[in-house]
Amino acid sequence: MEIVLPGLMIAIAALFRGVTGFGFALLAALGLSSLMAPQDATSIILLIDLVLTGLILRKFDRHMVDWRATAILLGFGLIGGVSGPYVAAMLSDDSARIATNIAIAIAALVAMMHRPPQWMGHVVVGAVLALVVGGMMAGFAVGGPLAAAWLLAGGTEGARVRNTLAIYFGFVDVLGFATRAGAGMLPDGFLGMALPLLAIAVIAYFPGEMIYRKMSMILWRRVCAISLVLIAIVGAMQTILIML
Template identity: 75%
Template structure:
């Protein structure tokens, strides 16, 4: 039953990423946090997110990347990616679950801003967010929409947001996973757990991508906004429930 429920969560999250270009880790962490221990769920989410990022970048186009923003994100985000697993390892499961749901709720709320304030696109804000989100993503597999909001506030065009995020997410995920593996933080049955969920994610991703290619920009923004509202509500509800 645990595997079935985990598979359903991963399928929905992968479908969502196929449609939006982001949000797999956000949704997967939200669903898996109540099914698996954080130390087990996070590396599973990271490795699946790496594969989905590869699928997004398979038709890579340099012109569709904001390289200035990408260099800022990578310079500071990779430092955070190394720290994340150690931060998570130092906390107990209950604290991690509460912190994860808080990060999910905040990230979802920020991402709902259609026009983030201009001050949010400043270099210093980007550097702080890149490092902080690097810690959150590699340690808890959440926080990505905060970076999306920074890109939009800084004027990155919608068509470049998807690929810029994919490069940053992919680099942080890979470094975070390598750090966990090198430090012996992977669960003993990791391969057996991740393989069936990875297959499910890959199968679910492609219908989402097909939907994305058929959507207008206006419809895409509405779908993202409505979905993130629901994610934020669920994240707050889970945080309150865990704190009781």
């Protein structure tokens, strides 16, 4: 049972990432936060998310990337990616769970917007979001949909959103994981916990990618919106239960 429930959560999250191009960390954090210590869960999620990002970018096409947006995301995400693990390490498990679920709810509510407001696509907003999301992802493994909303508000569309986010997520994952490893924040027996879940995630990802390739953009947006509404509701309920 120690692997069954976490494995199921990881499989669902990886399938969702294959369909949407984002959301793995969001779903995995929501599922694993009640099954293991937040610091342990975050380290595992960062490693798996990095591998899934590599799968998305295995057929890399530089013409399918918004390089202007990528420069902003990487430049300011660097600060958040390095500082996030230290901020998370200062919190107790309950505080970390509450912070994680609040971040999940905010990210899900923003990402489910059909048309993000134009002001959200401003360069300054992107710089702030890149820093904040970098810290949230490296510290708690959540927040990616906020970056997706910024890209959509700025006019980036379709596969360019997917590939631009993959580069940013991979960058932050590397920073967050390397910072944790260098500071001795990885849990004891990390590889023994992470490798079986990584194998499950890779297997579950490919059916999601096949579904994505057969979907229209309108259906893709609708699936993302409905799924994220449900995630936001579950995250809010979990946060309330923890705080009671």
